[in-house]
Amino acid sequence: MAWLINQQYFRDKLQFGPGGETGAVNEMVRHTFERTGANILGKRMFDQGEVSWPEEAPFHTPVYVLTHEKREPWVRPGGTTFYFINEGPERALELARAAAGERDIRISGGADVIQQYLTLNLIDELEIALAPVLFGAGRRLFENLGETASQFRIDSVLNGTHATHLRYVRA
Amino acid sequence: MAWLINQQYFRDKLQFGPGGETGAVNEMVRHTFERTGANILGKRMFDQGEVSWPEEAPFHTPVYVLTHEKREPWVRPGGTTFYFINEGPERALELARAAAGERDIRISGGADVIQQYLTLNLIDELEIALAPVLFGAGRRLFENLGETASQFRIDSVLNGTHATHLRYVRA
Numbered sequence: 001m002a003w004l005i006n007q008q009y010f011r012d013k014l015q016f017g018p019g020g021e022t023g024a025v026n027e028m029v030r031h032t033f034e035r036t037g038a039n040i041l042g043k044r045m046f047d048q049g050e051v052s053w054p055e056e057a058p059f060h061t062p063v064y065v066l067t068h069e070k071r072e073p074w075v076r077p078g079g080t081t082f083y084f085i086n087e088g089p090e091r092a093l094e095l096a097r098a099a100a101g102e103r104d105i106r107i108s109g110g111a112d113v114i115q116q117y118l119t120l121n122l123i124d125e126l127e128i129a130l131a132p133v134l135f136g137a138g139r140r141l142f143e144n145l146g147e148t149a150s151q152f153r154i155d156s157v158l159n160g161t162h163a164t165h166l167r168y169v170r171a
Numbered sequence: 172m173a174w175l176i177n178q179q180y181f182r183d184k185l186q187f188g189p190g191g192e193t194g195a196v197n198e199m200v201r202h203t204f205e206r207t208g209a210n211i212l213g214k215r216m217f218d219q220g221e222v223s224w225p226e227e228a229p230f231h232t233p234v235y236v237l238t239h240e241k242r243e244p245w246v247r248p249g250g251t252t253f254y255f256i257n258e259g260p261e262r263a264l265e266l267a268r269a270a271a272g273e274r275d276i277r278i279s280g281g282a283d284v285i286q287q288y289l290t291l292n293l294i295d296e297l298e299i300a301l302a303p304v305l306f307g308a309g310r311r312l313f314e315n316l317g318e319t320a321s322q323f324r325i326d327s328v329l330n331g332t333h334a335t336h337l338r339y340v341r342a
Binding site: 126130131133145146149152161162168 | 307316318322334
């Protein structure tokens with residue numbers, strides 16, 4: 001994640017202090033954040049964030065968390081409210097669409113949730129930051145896909161120092 | 172593999188006829204072939220090639236095939252001779268080094284063989300053609316790695332229409 005933490009826009013959003021890169025990768029991050037009107041998260045990613053995000057969580061939109069847990073909405077300062085959705089990914093998307101208006105919906109992860117939406121054939125664009133780090137273990141992004149998953153084509157590629165930013169769109 | 176079959180240099184090498192792209196990707200393919208003095212292959216990849224390569228196999232170097240099968244060298248027209256090595260990846264590399272002279276050794280695949288050399292910490296460079304094709308099944312390049320596997324950094328990235336050409340070097 002070093003590439004992201006070094007971007008000026010992201011540092012500003014998370015109140016990490018001044019400085020940071022201001023080039024094409026920073027503009028890509030800004031564009032992604034600004035066009036997002038609602039976010040969808042998996043429970044595992046939410047659990048990690050709940051203990052590590054700053055008070056002002058870095059979404060500034062409604063966030064729909066896919067979970068079996070029943071919980072009242074959690075309102076954070078700065079425009080982020082987490083809603084806990086027990087009725088599955090299509091219901092979360094429906095709520096996110098209504099909230100996002102003209103803006104886009106970002107499925108922020110983790111891998112499980114992205115795989116569910118890929119299999120449902122509901123993903124129009126994939127933005128992937130690819131870094132050459134061999135973990136040797138862990139969850140893979142593109143597994144557990146049903147045969148209904150869409151195919152994609154390359155839309156654009158941005159070459160960063162520490163990551164390659166792949167933008168794929170539905171073919 | 173569409174990206175490769177469309178390159179002028181590759182078409183010429185495999186006697187696929189005239190035409191093909193002549194840009195930066197073509198130059199990358201030429202550079203990779205020209206600097207290679209010996210190839211190493213796995214048995215599974217060899218078996219596939221044995222029934223599909225043209226008479227003049229597309230290596231034009233000695234090729235060391237890792238296998239448990241005992242077999243005499245197989246000489247093809249155009250400078251390709253296949254040697255069948257039963258003594259493991261380090262012995263194959265030793266023979267390839269002696270044959271390659273000042274040129275480089277290419278581990279052409281498949282995934283199993285690349286993983287063995289990664290785990291042995293013997294790979295200096297990775298050249299990966301990444302295409303957005305979701306197979307949903309199959310062998311993965313970066314799995315079964317031992318903890319001794321090296322880490323890599325981005326050296327260069329070349330953006331093709333159908334594939335992104337990542338060149339990583341040992342960090």
